[in-house]
Amino acid sequence: MDSQQPAAGVTVVPLGPRDRDRLLGVDAAAFFFDPSQHDPEHVLDYFEWPRTFGASRDGGSTLCGVYTAFGLGLTVPGPLDALATVPMPGLSWVSVHPDHRRRGVLRAMLDHHFAQLHEQGVGISGLHAAEPAIYGRFGYAVASLEVHLSMGRGATFTAPSLDEEAGRLQTRFMPMDSDEARAQVHRLHVAATASTLGAVTRSDLMGRVLFRDHPPARVGREPQQVMFCSRDGEATGYARFTRSGTWEDGSPKGTVAVTEVVALDEASLLALARRLVDFDLTTTVTFDQRSTDDPLLWWAGGPRAVEISTYDGLWLRLVDVGRALSERGYATACDVVLEVVDEVCPWNQRRWRLSVDDKGVGRCSPTSDPADLRIPVQALGAAYLGSRSIASQAQRGVVEELRTGAVRQLSLAMRADREPMPGIAF
Numbered sequence: 001m002d003s004q005q006p007a008a009g010v011t012v013v014p015l016g017p018r019d020r021d022r023l024l025g026v027d028a029a030a031f032f033f034d035p036s037q038h039d040p041e042h043v044l045d046y047f048e049w050p051r052t053f054g055a056s057r058d059g060g061s062t063l064c065g066v067y068t069a070f071g072l073g074l075t076v077p078g079p080l081d082a083l084a085t086v087p088m089p090g091l092s093w094v095s096v097h098p099d100h101r102r103r104g105v106l107r108a109m110l111d112h113h114f115a116q117l118h119e120q121g122v123g124i125s126g127l128h129a130a131e132p133a134i135y136g137r138f139g140y141a142v143a144s145l146e147v148h149l150s151m152g153r154g155a156t157f158t159a160p161s162l163d164e165e166a167g168r169l170q171t172r173f174m175p176m177d178s179d180e181a182r183a184q185v186h187r188l189h190v191a192a193t194a195s196t197l198g199a200v201t202r203s204d205l206m207g208r209v210l211f212r213d214h215p216p217a218r219v220g221r222e223p224q225q226v227m228f229c230s231r232d233g234e235a236t237g238y239a240r241f242t243r244s245g246t247w248e249d250g251s252p253k254g255t256v257a258v259t260e261v262v263a264l265d266e267a268s269l270l271a272l273a274r275r276l277v278d279f280d281l282t283t284t285v286t287f288d289q290r291s292t293d294d295p296l297l298w299w300a301g302g303p304r305a306v307e308i309s310t311y312d313g314l315w316l317r318l319v320d321v322g323r324a325l326s327e328r329g330y331a332t333a334c335d336v337v338l339e340v341v342d343e344v345c346p347w348n349q350r351r352w353r354l355s356v357d358d359k360g361v362g363r364c365s366p367t368s369d370p371a372d373l374r375i376p377v378q379a380l381g382a383a384y385l386g387s388r389s390i391a392s393q394a395q396r397g398v399v400e401e402l403r404t405g406a407v408r409q410l411s412l413a414m415r416a417d418r419e420p421m422p423g424i425a426f
């Protein structure tokens, strides 16, 4: 059945706990993970059923596709140098059974997702793409990059202005899978995301399930650990990590894999990083989910001192252009009319006036005035976190300037003064 044919009628309906087995059947067929290492039952424990849907074809009862959208928050540029947090449903576990691929099931599920969010008055949708070729056609674009750092044990972090303060802080670590550790991590996660551009806030439930120890998933590594940093007894940051106790030719060659480091201030980040590169019996330390302009990268000496790999981080889609552009703030005043191109969400495809006052507060409303810029909805998603400037997208030929100066005006207004963090995996 796996051949290119026109889409047949697809129906999308809500799923509930009674549909667990059917949903797992579609997910297992689409993602083909090893259930002994990756317990799907465990994942379902943090699904939000009212946000989970299934698709069937031609009036049949067979479930051929599923998706969920976690209720997350996203930290975006606020007015001038402030930050703001907006709701961001996080699209995830999108799967279509291989027997039903290329019949328009994904397209129908995304149409359903966008219609739902539009009706609910939600401005944006976010995701991490399993394959990068899929989501651009649906209006998503990469809004942040994710950097993976790899460095040797004993790497030097040079930050003289922070040395004294970092030296005063205490660090200690413990297994992640305890109520005490999870509660502390969640409190720090929520506090730190509010002050971190690009950060994504997860629910307490999601953390409680994800941080549960699942022995088959360790694959030769220790159970997940968490290192806390504190100042005068008050926790100021944490790192989640696991070590592998590998030996080669009689010598210890352990690795430390740091999946998340979160700190309320730079001295705490430095104190955590210094401890993480200082474990006996290890030779390599990796840090996931860092930004392209990360303090850890530059403290360690830059891209020639550490190994870096860069990936697409968060993909964003403006589901409601007016709401999304009114919800974030701007670096400078601006007044431009945008002719937005969006064939997937026709309510967006029109002219919009974005007026930003000198305090960086913007209002975006429909207008019939002549356009200053012709812009695909993807370009607004790409620039939404203040990275991937409108000017560079115009240079690539993606944005068309219809009034001289309009690209520069919008570009400066949307730009942030730092690169966004990639946000958590979901």
Ligand SMILES: CC(=O)SCCNC(=O)CCNC(=O)[C@H](O)C(C)(C)COP(=O)(O)OP(=O)(O)OC[C@H]1O[C@@H](n2cnc3c(N)ncnc32)[C@H](O)[C@@H]1OP(=O)(O)O
Binding pocket: 030, 031, 091, 092, 093, 094, 095, 096, 097, 100, 101, 102, 103, 104, 105, 106, 107, 108, 127, 128, 129, 130, 131, 133, 134, 137
């Ligand atoms: C956010 C996340 O959850 S990412 C996880 C995505 N899921 C997976 O990768 C699991 C394995 N794959 C699958 O489940 C499915 O193949 C999906 C979800 C990727 C695609 O589902 P389908 O129902 O086959 O897609 P559908 O037929 O609606 O195609 C829609 C469009 O996407 C395109 N498309 C579908 N799959 C791919 C792909 N892997 N790469 C590039 N384009 C793709 C189609 O060509 C079509 O484009 P067109 O309308 O412009 O011709």
